[in-house]
Amino acid sequence: MTRQQITLLLLTLLLAIKFIYLPWDEWATTTQNNIAQLSFFYEKQQKVIDNEQLISDKLGLLQQQYKAFSDKLPSIKPGQKANALWFSLVDSLKTKDIKVYNQKVEFEQYITDDIGYVAGSLFISGKALEVMPAILALETKAPYVFLDQLKLIKSSGSRSENMVTQLYLGYWFSKSIEQAP
Amino acid sequence: MLLGQNGLFCLSSHQHLKKQQNNNFIDKLRFHVSKCFIARDSYWENIVHYPTANIIEVYKIITAELPQVSPIKGHTYAYIVNLSNNKATVLYCCFSEEIVSAAKAHKLWRLLPESLPYYRYLFNKQGLYFSSVALTPFHYLTKKENGLIQKDHGLTKKESVLIKERSSIEDNAQHTSELLLKIEADKLSSLPVNKNNLDMFTTAMLAESSTLEKNDIHQLFNKFNPLNVLDFGHHVIEKVTQLVKKQSHLTSYVAIVLLTSILTFMIGKSLFLSWHESHLTQLIAESKVTANKSLKLSNELKKIKNDIDNINTNLAGHPPRTQLLRILITLVNKDNQLKFSTIDISPSQMQIRGTITNAASLLSALSKVTGFNQVAFNTPPATLRKGGEGFNIQLHFNDNITHYTYQELTQ
Numbered sequence: 001m002t003r004q005q006i007t008l009l010l011l012t013l014l015l016a017i018k019f020i021y022l023p024w025d026e027w028a029t030t031t032q033n034n035i036a037q038l039s040f041f042y043e044k045q046q047k048v049i050d051n052e053q054l055i056s057d058k059l060g061l062l063q064q065q066y067k068a069f070s071d072k073l074p075s076i077k078p079g080q081k082a083n084a085l086w087f088s089l090v091d092s093l094k095t096k097d098i099k100v101y102n103q104k105v106e107f108e109q110y111i112t113d114d115i116g117y118v119a120g121s122l123f124i125s126g127k128a129l130e131v132m133p134a135i136l137a138l139e140t141k142a143p144y145v146f147l148d149q150l151k152l153i154k155s156s157g158s159r160s161e162n163m164v165t166q167l168y169l170g171y172w173f174s175k176s177i178e179q180a181p
Numbered sequence: 182m183l184l185g186q187n188g189l190f191c192l193s194s195h196q197h198l199k200k201q202q203n204n205n206f207i208d209k210l211r212f213h214v215s216k217c218f219i220a221r222d223s224y225w226e227n228i229v230h231y232p233t234a235n236i237i238e239v240y241k242i243i244t245a246e247l248p249q250v251s252p253i254k255g256h257t258y259a260y261i262v263n264l265s266n267n268k269a270t271v272l273y274c275c276f277s278e279e280i281v282s283a284a285k286a287h288k289l290w291r292l293l294p295e296s297l298p299y300y301r302y303l304f305n306k307q308g309l310y311f312s313s314v315a316l317t318p319f320h321y322l323t324k325k326e327n328g329l330i331q332k333d334h335g336l337t338k339k340e341s342v343l344i345k346e347r348s349s350i351e352d353n354a355q356h357t358s359e360l361l362l363k364i365e366a367d368k369l370s371s372l373p374v375n376k377n378n379l380d381m382f383t384t385a386m387l388a389e390s391s392t393l394e395k396n397d398i399h400q401l402f403n404k405f406n407p408l409n410v411l412d413f414g415h416h417v418i419e420k421v422t423q424l425v426k427k428q429s430h431l432t433s434y435v436a437i438v439l440l441t442s443i444l445t446f447m448i449g450k451s452l453f454l455s456w457h458e459s460h461l462t463q464l465i466a467e468s469k470v471t472a473n474k475s476l477k478l479s480n481e482l483k484k485i486k487n488d489i490d491n492i493n494t495n496l497a498g499h500p501p502r503t504q505l506l507r508i509l510i511t512l513v514n515k516d517n518q519l520k521f522s523t524i525d526i527s528p529s530q531m532q533i534r535g536t537i538t539n540a541a542s543l544l545s546a547l548s549k550v551t552g553f554n555q556v557a558f559n560t561p562p563a564t565l566r567k568g569g570e571g572f573n574i575q576l577h578f579n580d581n582i583t584h585y586t587y588q589e590l591t592q
Binding site: 021024027031032038041045046048052055056059062063065111112117136142146149150151153154170 | 447481485492506522527
């Protein structure tokens with residue numbers, strides 16, 4: 001084997017490594033990585049498919065619980081504000097013996113897409129024997145109605161109004177979701 | 182190993198030598214890849230200096246010089262003694278045909294001149310040195326002898342006695358390799374010494390020389406030198422080239438088999454990878470519809486779980502106040518004449534004001550309620566003219582008093 005032949009052989013070997021082996025190795029590595037990703041995805045997919053019944057059962061249970069809570073809430077139509085609900089709740093407190101005044105809605109906050117609460121403040125004054133049942137009546141509606149802050153003050157005014165109460169009142173509601181046509 | 186006109190010797194100890202004579206595959210392999218020093222009386226040598234330390238340039242010079250450097254017939258080799266300070270020192274050796282044939286008979290191919298390790302070790306250490314190395318004869322058994330010893334049954338009495346006698350004679354004979362080395366600035370030379378036949382010049386030089394100690398000799402043969410790696414590489418390349426030349430058709434077959442194996446591996450792996458990838462893609466596409474439905478359900482489950490958690494958190498943050506009022510009512514009785522003037526309940530604390538016969542007892546009673554903490558007077562109790570005390574108490578409360586959870590409501 002002459003020197004020229006050896007040189008040609010080495011050159012061919014180097015060229016084969018550079019233009020055949022290295023590109024092939026790069027392709028093989030990329031394909032292996034791709035296969036690893038696909039395998040992982042497939043395993044995950046199979047896991048989800050295998051657990052479908054379990055997921056479905058659990059979802060049904062949670063949906064029932066969710067519905068049980070939301071069904072007990074007053075609802076508003078899409079686009080409506082919950083202020084009206086809150087004011088109607090406050091109006092339900094009014095009797096001839098107690099005064100309700102300075103009522104105002106502070107804000108409404110959605111906890112989920114269709115369930116939230118509206119909060120506001122108000123004053124109630126009157127005889128303690130009349131005011132306290134009204135407050136306790138609100139408390140009986142808990143947790144759909146909640147008193148975030150409550151201040152009971154013995155009034156030094158007339159006998160017919162010996163108690164002034166400042167309430168920070170919250171009221172849960174649900175929004176009926178529009179059905180797709 | 183040291184190969185001379187008297188035969189093959191070993192530089193290692195006698196016991197170590199015996200271990201090497203087991204003739205198993207590993208021992209044979211170790212023997213054939215061992216370095217074999219050619220005794221000084223079996224070659225011609227010449228030291229040449231070149232004004233370059235570039236190994237490629239030195240290689241080119243050596244390649245050009247090698248065919249005509251030796252004045253005698255034989256196999257000429259070149260060894261680099263030292264490369265430093267823009268100077269290369271090269272030792273040219275010409276081994277005689279007989280000694281090369283003897284090495285070939287023993288299948289030894291890593292041939293080195295005996296003086297080379299001395300030159301490398303003593304380079305730049307000018308002086309006249311004398312070295313004496315004890316040698317152990319190496320019993321290289323022929324195939325027949327080896328077979329006979331192994332079988333033992335086929336060994337005739339006469340043959341057995343002959344082999345034993347030969348070994349015993351060789352073992353008992355005193356063998357040494359003695360060298361006289363002259364190291365000067367630009368001149369390195371060596372001379373084999375035969376003490377039975379000394380001339381007057383050699384005797385005079387021996388008297389002037391300093392003897393190398395056993396430790397020095399051991400060190401110069403075993404000390405690592407990068408040039409040893411170069412020698413080994415050169416020997417391997419030479420051996421492979423010889424093999425390729427001799428067994429050209431076999432080399433072609435090996436190369437073809439190797440190339441075919443590589444190509445088969447590459448094609449096989451490529452096919453497998455392509456098939457695996459397309460198979461997985463197909464599987465994923467097939468189960469995509471089912472998986473989409475399952476994924477949708479899974480996402481819905483996650484969302485509803487999240488919603489319920491949020492509702493529970495908010496419900497827990499707004500507990501009913503009835504329990505607090507009920508606790509306050511339980512504290513009122515005729516004896517203590519407790520009257521509240523203000524009850525201020527905020528999300529986590531309560532402030533109460535009013536009158537009572539004993540404010541401290543009220544504070545104590547409130548402190549005992551589970552869920553109440555940091556119960557303290559906001560201002561010191563004031564004694565009233567009509568009797569009793571005015572109080573202003575502040576306390577903190579937590580969810581342990583009572584609260585609803587979503588689950589409790591819906592059950």
